[in-house]
Amino acid sequence: MIDLWYTESHTENVRFSIKINKHFHSETSEFQKIDFFESTEFGTFFTLDGLMMVNEKDEFVYHDMISHVPLAVNPSVKKVLVIGGGDGGTARELTRYESIERIDMVEIDEAVVRACQKYLPLTASKLEDSRVNLYFEDGVAFVKDKKDEYDLILVDSTDPIGPGEGLFTRAFYQDCFDALTKDGILVNQHESPYYQRDAIAMKKAHSKLKEIFPISKVYQFHMPTYPSGHWLFGFASKSFDPIKDIKKDEWNKFGLKTKYYNTDLHVGCFALPTYVKEMLDKN
Ligand code: SAM
Numbered sequence: 001m002i003d004l005w006y007t008e009s010h011t012e013n014v015r016f017s018i019k020i021n022k023h024f025h026s027e028t029s030e031f032q033k034i035d036f037f038e039s040t041e042f043g044t045f046f047t048l049d050g051l052m053m054v055n056e057k058d059e060f061v062y063h064d065m066i067s068h069v070p071l072a073v074n075p076s077v078k079k080v081l082v083i084g085g086g087d088g089g090t091a092r093e094l095t096r097y098e099s100i101e102r103i104d105m106v107e108i109d110e111a112v113v114r115a116c117q118k119y120l121p122l123t124a125s126k127l128e129d130s131r132v133n134l135y136f137e138d139g140v141a142f143v144k145d146k147k148d149e150y151d152l153i154l155v156d157s158t159d160p161i162g163p164g165e166g167l168f169t170r171a172f173y174q175d176c177f178d179a180l181t182k183d184g185i186l187v188n189q190h191e192s193p194y195y196q197r198d199a200i201a202m203k204k205a206h207s208k209l210k211e212i213f214p215i216s217k218v219y220q221f222h223m224p225t226y227p228s229g230h231w232l233f234g235f236a237s238k239s240f241d242p243i244k245d246i247k248k249d250e251w252n253k254f255g256l257k258t259k260y261y262n263t264d265l266h267v268g269c270f271a272l273p274t275y276v277k278e279m280l281d282k283n
Contacts, residue, residue, distance in 0.1 A: 003019060004019070004020045004021070004022070004023070005017045005018065005019055005020065006018045006020045006023070006037050006039070006045075006047075008047070008050060008051060008052060009050075010195065010227035010228070011195050011196075011197065011227070014195070014227075016052075016225070016227070018037075018039050018041060018042055018045075018225075019039060019040065019041070020037045020038065020039045021038045021039060021040060022037065022038050023035065023036075023037050024036055024037070024038060024119075025115065025119060027111060027115070029109050029110075029111035029112070030109070030111075031108055031109045031111075031162070031163045032048045032049045032109065032112075032158075032162060032163065033047075033048065033049050033050070034046065034047075034048060034109075034111060034112060034115055035047045035050075036115065036119050036120075039055075041057065042055035042056060042057040042058070042225065043055060043056030043057055043122075044056050044119060044120055044122075045225075046087070046115070046116070046119070046120065048112070048158055049158075049162060051158070051159065052225045052226065053087060053158070054087045054089060054116075054120065054123060055225055056120075056122055057224075057225075058223060058224050058225055059087075059089050059122070059123055060258075060259045060260055061221055061222060061223055061260045062089070062221070062223060062231075063089040063090055063092065063093045063123070064093065064258050064259065064260040064261035065219070065221045065233060065260065065261060065269070066090050066093075066154055066156060066187055066189075066233060067090055067093035067094055067154065068093065068251070068256070068258060068261040068266075069187065069219065069233070069235065069242065069261070069266060069269070070152050070154075070185045070187050070235065070242075071097060071152075071251065071254075072246050072247060072248070072250075072251035072263060072266055073185065073237075073240045073242050073245050073246055073247070074151065074152070074183060074185060074240055074245075074247075075099070075247050075250045075251055075254070076099070076151070077097075077099075077100060077151040077152045077185075078099070078100060078101045078102070078151055079100075079101060079102045079104075079149065079150050079151050079152075079181075080094055080100060080102070080103050080104070080150060080151065080152045080153070080154065081104045081105075081106065081143070081146075081149075081150045081152070081153045081154070081179065082094070082103060082104070082105040082106070082153075082154045082156060083105075083106050083139035083142070083143070083153065083154070083155045083156065083157065083167065084106075084107060084108075084139060084155060084156040084157040084158065084164070084167070084189075085105060085107065085154070085156035086107040086109060086112030086113045086116060087112070087116045087120060087123040087124060088113070088116055088117075088120075088123045088124035088125070088126060088127045089122075089123035089124075089156075090154055090156045091103055091105050091126055091127055091129070091132050092123055092124075092125065092126040092127075094154075095126040095129040095131065095132065096254075096256055097254065097256075100131065101131060102131055102133070103129070103131050103132045103133070104133045104135065104150075105127075105132060105133065105134050105135065106135045106136075106137055106138075106139045106142045106143075107134065107135075107136060107139075108136070108137065108138050108139065108163050109136070109163070110136040113127065113134065113136075138163070138166070139155070139157075139166075139167060139172075140166035140167065140169075140172050140175075143172065143175045143176055143179050144175050146175070146178070146179035147178055147179065148178075148179075148180070148181055148182075149179055149180075149181070150179055150180055150181065150184060151180070151181050151183070151184055151185070152180075152184065152185050152186075152187070153176050153179065153180060153184070153185075153186045153187075154186075154187050154188075155167055155176075155186070155187070155188035155189055156189060157188070157189045159191065159198075159201070160191075160201050160205075167188070168201065168204065168205050168208075169208070170208040170211070170212070173186070173208055173209055173212050173213075173236070174212055177212050177213060177238070180238060182238060182239065183237075183238060183239045183240060184237070184238050185235065185236070185237045185238075185240060186209075186213070186234070186235075186236045186237070187233050187234065187235055187236075188205070188209075188233065188234045188236075189233065190202050190205055190206070190218060190231075190232040190233050190234040191205070191231075191232065192226065192227055192228050192230055192231050192232060193230065193232065193273075193275070193276040193279060194227070194228035194230050195227055195228055198227060198228075199279060202218075202232060202279070202280075203279055203280065203282075205234060206218060206234060206280050209234055209236045212236070213236035213237060213238065214237075214238065214239070215235075215236065215237040215238075215239070215240065215241055215242075216234065216235070216236045216237075217234075217235045217236075217242055217270055218232050218233070218234055218235070218270075218272065218276070218280060219232065219233055219235055219242070219269040219270045219272075220232050220269055220272060220276075221233070221260070221269060232276075235270075242266075242270060243266075243267055243270055246263065246266055246267065248263040248266075251263055
């Protein structure tokens with residue numbers, strides 16, 4: 001018996017490996033290489049251009065934190081735009097709110113969605129919800145002509161290389177600001193503070209958002225399969241402060257059962273380690 005391992009480089013000097021049972025799907029779309037694996041520890045998982053995107057074991061952390069944090073700050077959100085998120089996990093969490101009327105999801109690569117619908121129903125199964133409208137376009141172009149339209153924008157993107165690059169630019173953040181309603185909130189994938197390459201991307205994203213939004217914070221969560229395991233989202237808003245304006249009782253009344261998110265953790269996740277605060281303050 002030969003052991004099969006999936007290995008990903010987290011830096012030039014660090015590699016992360018998962019023992020796999022099989023590598024059962026591989027395709028190259030117009031935008032990226034898509035691979036699906038089956039493993040004992042993390043269940044089914046898929047990678048884009050050799051980087052872990054979603055696996056069955058820790059996806060709940062990422063999808064809870066991208067969606068429930070802003071919904072607890074503004075439980076009256078009605079119209080949401082998801083940019084990226086082709087696995088469907090973010091849309092799945094949003095569909096749990098009966099109060100949300102419309103979820104537009106703009107994914108550049110239709111092949112990711114189709115493969116996840118086939119191989120990863122845990123995250124993709126709610127893409128058929130009647131409130132979810134799928135657009136297979138570049139999110140950067142999609143948001144350009146939208147004005148005052150969304151209460152919440154969630155950027156569930158790949159890293160700032162390849163198709164995801166434009167989702168980390170100042171011009172894109174400005175277009176998101178314009179696309180948001182007067183109390184609008186933007187949450188975006190913010191990389192990690194730990195390894196240098198990711199930390200540079202994190203600092204750049206934060207300093208650009210700070211120039212545009214009156215409120216711009218960063219919050220953290222624990223993602224075992226992403227480089228260093230320490231990952232961040234940006235929270236930028238036109239009016240709501242993510243800690244002072246949390247509506248704990250209102251959110252708890254939704255009665256959603258969540259495995260990672262809760263309203264106590266919400267307050268704590270904005271308390272950052274000193275080295276991260278220093279990096280963000282230096283901008
Ligand atoms: N949770 C994952 C993470 O943090 O690595 C992200 C998962 S989701 C699969 C990321 C998606 O963003 C990919 O399917 C990719 O095709 C999509 N994407 C990248 N750039 C995009 C763009 N400019 N417009 C829309 N979608 C984009």
